[in-house]
Amino acid sequence: MEVTVQQCCDILGKMDDIVILCHRNPDGDTLGAGFALYYILAQLGKRSRIECHDEIPAQYSYMLLDYKKEDFEPKAVVAVDIADEQLFGDNLEKYRGKVDLCIDHHGSNKLYAKNWIVRDTAAATCEVIEDICYGFEEVQLTKLIADCIYTGVSTDTGCFRYSNTTGHTHAVAGRMFKAGCDFVMINRAMFEVKSFSRIALEKEVLNTIEFHFDKRCALAYITKDMLERTGAIEAELEGVAAMPREIEGVEIGLTLRQRGNGYKISVRTGEEVDASVLCGKLGGGGHRCAAGCFVEGNLEHAKEVILKTAEESFKEESE
């Protein structure tokens, strides 16, 4: 059943011994929402704990300041920022069909929970968590809760840059400032700090960049060898895939990553070309400005296929 913020608070108010589920490959929004909710529940005198398929990455450790992981038999389950039960990972078997409340902002939410609040106009689940915090008269918006909520809105909007950012997102950020959130530390941890392996990989990727179609297309690639040499892990590749499109005048940025028997290709585009249409031609998909597809075969072949498809897209555009 769909619930309002106040109904959501009523439901939480009746719960105890609560498991808060975060999605696999956790990001700032699922963790920010999860830990903010933990601290809200703690102020209400309720026992809860975070569960996630993956370990919590070190850069989010500031969220755990007052967190005590307690052992208890759960009586209630709340999922935050999880659109689909498949994202429970190893927790799927244990919690499938057993989520009492889902708090989310993905329009694609599968509505798998008994109760849900899914606000698809919110840039981050943490925007909904803020309202839940205000829904309890006895709960204070502490600095720690503000740090968690700010992290969610900042990371899910690429520091207020992505098109999902709204005036409301800025208003939330402003209120977290009032509550004393440490935005300088958070944004440095989220956006500025690069690992040694990431730096090494960037160097290698920069060396692969080539230009096509009058420099309106830039292509870079990452082979298994490069990953081994630099020690970079999957989570570090995201920003790297954006690099070709960051070059001036580039309308189509392509990043090819070797995987299995071929190459996974990330396509980023500007205003002119629709990335999801381009990738659709090769059996992939995604959004207007960011999409992906997979091409079997070696690097030369994958390059040839994707460049031919990119060329078609340019031609269609100019028609």
Add this chain to the structure above:
Amino acid sequence: MEVTVQQCCDILGKMDDIVILCHRNPDGDTLGAGFALYYILAQLGKRSRIECHDEIPAQYSYMLLDYKKEDFEPKAVVAVDIADEQLFGDNLEKYRGKVDLCIDHHGSNKLYAKNWIVRDTAAATCEVIEDICYGFEEVQLTKLIADCIYTGVSTDTGCFRYSNTTGHTHAVAGRMFKAGCDFVMINRAMFEVKSFSRIALEKEVLNTIEFHFDKRCALAYITKDMLERTGAIEAELEGVAAMPREIEGVEIGLTLRQRGNGYKISVRTGEEVDASVLCGKLGGGGHRCAAGCFVEGNLEHAKEVILKTAEESFKEESE
């Protein structure tokens, strides 16, 4: 004389044929403030034009959408975001001592104008311009004015990341969203697009990075040869100087740029070391987290001197 926002509006209301001065090496805040003021004055039926020592960089061209550069003998001069007349550049001789009104946010403003409004709690001069816009009942906050004001607050705060950002800054941004500002295009132009020469330079600088003191210090350098090879210009070096400090665990980031008979050294630090103290030992200065100094001699010598000073700073810190 110091003036309030309303007095500022009264003064502007009595002016006509106005030169709006922006500072040399213009940035998003001086241009955003300048063009927003131009469009405000245009709505009031007043003639004005922007003057600046340098050409307006191409990435700000969206601000010029409805701008017409008109030729007239100025009857009034307004300086925006200019703390010191020296920043007039080639316009110094023409306008020194002749500024009727200065609108700024630098606490270091030399108060050289006949009238001034200097709000040092504002992250950007554009925050003051917003209030001036509201000070005229007959002026509408158009999308174009919103684009200009948003540019100022976003660029002067590094997209809401620097410590000068306040809750008020976010509130201003939220209001510019309501007025329809194109924040996606603006932030891409300001923060994401890199020139070919900048990409080439980054590649070379990454190759120079070396670590010291248990990887708590990272050092990179830029020689005249590297600049010539890549074609990178001064304005492109700013982000590059930040690179060493962006690596995980690095407390002191050092970037040495060859200049004249030695090296200009940019020092960026984290929480532990005071960059201005470190640079002060070598005759330089700056802020707590970002400072600079100059060391004469060749690269080997400059490295030796700055690394020795950095080592001292680490020792003093641990005492």
